[in-house]
Amino acid sequence: MYLPYTLIQFIPVKSIKDVYWLALSGLFLILYIIVNEIRDYRYLTIPLELLVTGIFAVFNFNLYLIIFPAWQVPWILIHYQRKYQKYFMLAYYFIIGVALARIQTRYPAFWMDSAAMGLLFPLVSPIIANIMATSSFKQHQLNQTNRRLETIIQRGERERIARDLHDTLGQSFSMITIKTELAKKLLSKDSERVSAELNDIEQTSRQNLQLVRSIVNNLHQQSLNEVLLEQGKNLATANILLLTKGETEAINWPTQIQARFGIALTEAISNILHHAKAHQVQLIFFANEDLYKVEVIDDGVGKKFVREGGNGISGMRERMHQANGEFEIYHDHHGTHVILTQRKANEDDD
Numbered sequence: 001m002y003l004p005y006t007l008i009q010f011i012p013v014k015s016i017k018d019v020y021w022l023a024l025s026g027l028f029l030i031l032y033i034i035v036n037e038i039r040d041y042r043y044l045t046i047p048l049e050l051l052v053t054g055i056f057a058v059f060n061f062n063l064y065l066i067i068f069p070a071w072q073v074p075w076i077l078i079h080y081q082r083k084y085q086k087y088f089m090l091a092y093y094f095i096i097g098v099a100l101a102r103i104q105t106r107y108p109a110f111w112m113d114s115a116a117m118g119l120l121f122p123l124v125s126p127i128i129a130n131i132m133a134t135s136s137f138k139q140h141q142l143n144q145t146n147r148r149l150e151t152i153i154q155r156g157e158r159e160r161i162a163r164d165l166h167d168t169l170g171q172s173f174s175m176i177t178i179k180t181e182l183a184k185k186l187l188s189k190d191s192e193r194v195s196a197e198l199n200d201i202e203q204t205s206r207q208n209l210q211l212v213r214s215i216v217n218n219l220h221q222q223s224l225n226e227v228l229l230e231q232g233k234n235l236a237t238a239n240i241l242l243l244t245k246g247e248t249e250a251i252n253w254p255t256q257i258q259a260r261f262g263i264a265l266t267e268a269i270s271n272i273l274h275h276a277k278a279h280q281v282q283l284i285f286f287a288n289e290d291l292y293k294v295e296v297i298d299d300g301v302g303k304k305f306v307r308e309g310g311n312g313i314s315g316m317r318e319r320m321h322q323a324n325g326e327f328e329i330y331h332d333h334h335g336t337h338v339i340l341t342q343r344k345a346n347e348d349d350d
Contacts, residue, residue: 003065006056007022021056028065031045042076050095054099057099061103066096070129071126073126075133078133079241079243079280081279082279092126141242145232148226149229152223176205181202224247226262228283231269243281244284245282245283253292257292260320261294261340265296270312271313275300276300280299281297282295284297290343291341292341294339294340295338295340299334316340320340320341325341327339
């Protein structure tokens with residue numbers, strides 16, 4: 001909506017300079033879109049975008065185009081380490097300072113002009129954007145925490161149901177089994193039909209008893225929400241930012257799958273807290289027709305993955321392999337990646 005106000009001064013084209021500024025405006029638009037849409041190259045595109053708007057500010061005396069990154073970038077950098085936010089702010093105000101110095105040299109009476117009041121918006125834009133982005137992110141984290149707490153409250157009701165099942169149906173099935181076994185011993189006349197029926201009752205009651213115990217055991221297993229609530233507090237205490245993707249869908253995964261991943265996540269985050277020196281941790285939950293997958297990414301220092309006397313990584317690998325799952329760990333320019341995979345075809349085998 002506002003970009004045409006910058007372009008209109010160069011249209012119609014009257015000189016090669018107009019072509020230059022129009023081309024630079026097109027480059028800015030491309031960079032602006034790339035910064036929004038492609039995360040991997042932001043370390044390059046954000047400085048380039050700031051450079052292009054800086055050229056407009058310093059050499060074209062256009063202090064309004066630089067407002068675009070002033071609002072855009074703080075919302076993006078809220079998910080990065082704070083040092084990057086400081087670098088951006090320093091670069092932004094350095095450009096503004098150079099631009100103002102040139103304007104003052106070119107127009108000595110600039111500060112007496114009413115147009116100088118228009119500087120207020122470029123000056124305060126990145127500060128306001130940063131405050132709003134921080135507030136929005138904290139609200140997002142609060143909403144996530146509230147959602148996890150709601151799930152835990154619901155889980156409390158499931159725990160109560162588990163106790164009721166154990167105290168009522170479990171005991172009833174146990175009594176059926178005992179009485180059936182006793183009846184078989186006390187039969188004075190062996191009837192093939194009665195014996196077969198009793199055997200069927202015994203088998204059914206044992207199966208139901210095992211089913212009840214399995215349900216109770218599953219209900220007592222820790223859910224992903226409980227793990228994230230606990231580990232989120234641990235990371236916050238260590239001043240490490242926690243981001244999640246796909247969490248809403250993951251809390252509906254089967255209980256056994258959640259419990260298995262929850263144990264591995266606890267170990268992975270523990271390793272990050274003790275060894276990674278990270279500023280941010282990202283958890284990505286993914287599922288399709290074939291598998292469940294959890295990826296843990298931290299931006300810490302990648303070191304040896306297996307330490308003498310340590311069993312965290314080997315324990316995660318062994319636990320996933322025992323359940324016919326897969327474990328992978330590697331380090332790249334994004335940080336350390338821990339990938340946990342459980343195929344759905346193996347889920348029923350457990």
